[in-house]
Amino acid sequence: MSRLADFTSKDFIEQISVLNAMVENKEFDSIPGLISLMETIPVSDAVGLVIRDTLKSLLSASEECTAGCFASGNREVRTMCIEVAGQRRFASAASAIRDMAGQAAAENDHGMLFIILSSLAQLDPQGSLDLFRKHLGHEDPSIASLCIRMTGVLADAASFDCLCRIVVEAGSDENYEECSLETASAIESLGEFKSEKAVRFLVSQIHHRNPAARRLIHHELVEIGNDAVKPLSVIFSEADPDRKVLAANVLGLIGTREAGNVLVAAMDKGLAGDLNIRFAVYDALGRIPGMKSLVCLTDGLQERDEMVLTAVVSSLGKQYNPWIIDRIIEFMGKDSPHGQALTRAIIASRSLDIFEALYLADETIGSRLVGEIVRTGDRELADVFQERLKKMNTGRSQADISLLKGVSTPEKKIRVLAVDDSRAMLNFYSSILSETGIGLATACNGKEALDLLLAGDEYHLVITDMNMPVMDGIELTRQMRSQPALAGIPVVMVTTESGHSQEGLARKAGVTAFLRKPFSAEKLRKMIETCRKP
Amino acid sequence: MDVQLVNPFIDATIHVLASLAFTEAHVGKPYLKKDPVAQGDVSGVVGLSGEAKGTISVTFTKKCILTIVSKMFGEEITEINDDVKDAVGEILNIVSGSGRQKLEAMGKPMSGAIPTVITGKNHVISHMTTHPVIAVPFHTENGDFTFEVCFE
Numbered sequence: 082m083s084r085l086a087d088f089t090s091k092d093f094i095e096q097i098s099v100l101n102a103m104v105e106n107k108e109f110d111s112i113p114g115l116i117s118l119m120e121t122i123p124v125s126d127a128v129g130l131v132i133r134d135t136l137k138s139l140l141s142a143s144e145e146c147t148a149g150c151f152a153s154g155n156r157e158v159r160t161m162c163i164e165v166a167g168q169r170r171f172a173s174a175a176s177a178i179r180d181m182a183g184q185a186a187a188e189n190d191h192g193m194l195f196i197i198l199s200s201l202a203q204l205d206p207q208g209s210l211d212l213f214r215k216h217l218g219h220e221d222p223s224i225a226s227l228c229i230r231m232t233g234v235l236a237d238a239a240s241f242d243c244l245c246r247i248v249v250e251a252g253s254d255e256n257y258e259e260c261s262l263e264t265a266s267a268i269e270s271l272g273e274f275k276s277e278k279a280v281r282f283l284v285s286q287i288h289h290r291n292p293a294a295r296r297l298i299h300h301e302l303v304e305i306g307n308d309a310v311k312p313l314s315v316i317f318s319e320a321d322p323d324r325k326v327l328a329a330n331v332l333g334l335i336g337t338r339e340a341g342n343v344l345v346a347a348m349d350k351g352l353a354g355d356l357n358i359r360f361a362v363y364d365a366l367g368r369i370p371g372m373k374s375l376v377c378l379t380d381g382l383q384e385r386d387e388m389v390l391t392a393v394v395s396s397l398g399k400q401y402n403p404w405i406i407d408r409i410i411e412f413m414g415k416d417s418p419h420g421q422a423l424t425r426a427i428i429a430s431r432s433l434d435i436f437e438a439l440y441l442a443d444e445t446i447g448s449r450l451v452g453e454i455v456r457t458g459d460r461e462l463a464d465v466f467q468e469r470l471k472k473m474n475t476g477r478s479q480a481d482i483s484l485l486k487g488v489s490t491p492e493k494k495i496r497v498l499a500v501d502d503s504r505a506m507l508n509f510y511s512s513i514l515s516e517t518g519i520g521l522a523t524a525c526n527g528k529e530a531l532d533l534l535l536a537g538d539e540y541h542l543v544i545t546d547m548n549m550p551v552m553d554g555i556e557l558t559r560q561m562r563s564q565p566a567l568a569g570i571p572v573v574m575v576t577t578e579s580g581h582s583q584e585g586l587a588r589k590a591g592v593t594a595f596l597r598k599p600f601s602a603e604k605l606r607k608m609i610e611t612c613r614k615p
Numbered sequence: 616m617d618v619q620l621v622n623p624f625i626d627a628t629i630h631v632l633a634s635l636a637f638t639e640a641h642v643g644k645p646y647l648k649k650d651p652v653a654q655g656d657v658s659g660v661v662g663l664s665g666e667a668k669g670t671i672s673v674t675f676t677k678k679c680i681l682t683i684v685s686k687m688f689g690e691e692i693t694e695i696n697d698d699v700k701d702a703v704g705e706i707l708n709i710v711s712g713s714g715r716q717k718l719e720a721m722g723k724p725m726s727g728a729i730p731t732v733i734t735g736k737n738h739v740i741s742h743m744t745t746h747p748v749i750a751v752p753f754h755t756e757n758g759d760f761t762f763e764v765c766f767e
Binding site: 124164167168195199202203221222223226227230259260261262264265266292293297528531532535556559560564 | 617618619621622630633634644645646647649720721722739741747749
């Protein structure tokens, strides 16, 4: 205490020297004096800050002194002690801190309760489980989220039903438009459980009504990986096509051989009859290399729907294997509408390895492919294939390079931005719109699209998918409507969703029109013509 | 998404504004952002790496930041100029440093990058990570601002 005599009459440098010496010499008996000074010198004063740092350093060095200050009448000191005890893992303090939780809760002191629970989360999580359980439904989102997360970290079976209830209630008519912090924490915590029951629950919520919650559930299932494959496989024996599409997307992102087997089995057993499901399965198989995927995709070359065929070719292009070439030649040999659709799909998906193999194997098919590139009138596309022809370095390829050099992109008066996380879908847009007077730009998610829109280029229409990672189509629309420069651009939402609630949300966000998958080239062109900005 | 990572930055923000700009900031209810973008008139964003990787940002309305900076400089500032931008960067720098100090004490050491400041009516900034963003609204007597945290 003697060091602190006349403290306030000393100059700043002397004051700092005194405080430093206290920490250096571990002068714990100075603690009461420092507390008195704290009461008179505010934190906004430079020396006030150092006084607090000094007290904190001394408390951090003594479990006994920290415990002794819990009863301090000064709230700032009590808060400091609770934080220090948590940070320094002062085990003997856990019980006293737990006792303080009751008082903070009774006084509705949310700030203090959060600090207490935070400290206990570091100090003695297992011993404080009852407290975390007790405050799972707390009205303060930070407190509730902290408790929800801790029950997840501790995989507390007794809290399981409560966490599930939070997620289910977030999908009710009253709540589904917003995803609360508690819902996000509950989803994350259920992901931490990793039990079969928890995974089954998350799978049951794969089509959650709230887009943000849905995105988080998909993320957790992908993180869980192989353990989620079996519960996801059950979805293919159900009737709901939307759930099947989402299951295929998640399995593709899990990307393991087991996930691939489920997708292939769904095709083999005829459980993917709907065109949208077939599209999603082929698209997902493109992410899962393996013989089974390759065989399934090669069988997919028989698909007649152009959108589905684009998914097949895009995926085959990602896992090129020389033996698929004979099969492709078989289909492309005749100049049938199917052969033409395959030609368009190969060029639109920029499957360069397939292109090269076909070009070298069959002169007629090679010419047809080059003819398709010329027909698109897309300079950028021509550049990509020109580069590959240059590498081939044959007499024929040199002649075709000259042909491609003549490709020039005509001025496009209408510009459309297509947004989809499926590369196959973006390729499909490209194949449909290449021959029209419509210029196309693409983005993989809402955020990428928003960046493009804000970069200043003029677009007459945005076509967007609904479910995408990072930022979904509904949120993209909301963002556009809140930006004066973008508010007038019409938005067409492409969806497989059959639930009206999602359409309602999208309409509220400002979506202009809906286009249901699968759709034909003609339907898309008509939709663009009807909805685009003049 | 750990709410414990957010609190040190909230404390630091309140403290910095109180000590540097004599501004009392009241914390609102934190919420989950639907998207990784923030809208406002002036924003500062800084990347963090270490125990957790992410970004923190603070986005002010024009009225709010002009009042804060006027109080910091002791003179009335009426336009968002370079001094205002520097001040936002400095505020975020202190918040980042002070918040990280607390996180280090919690056993989560992190290092911070240099803040980037963006201005413009209704500008949009993006968080580096694709994980959920927690937004914390603050209210001052001269307007509102939002603090956002996004950790992987």
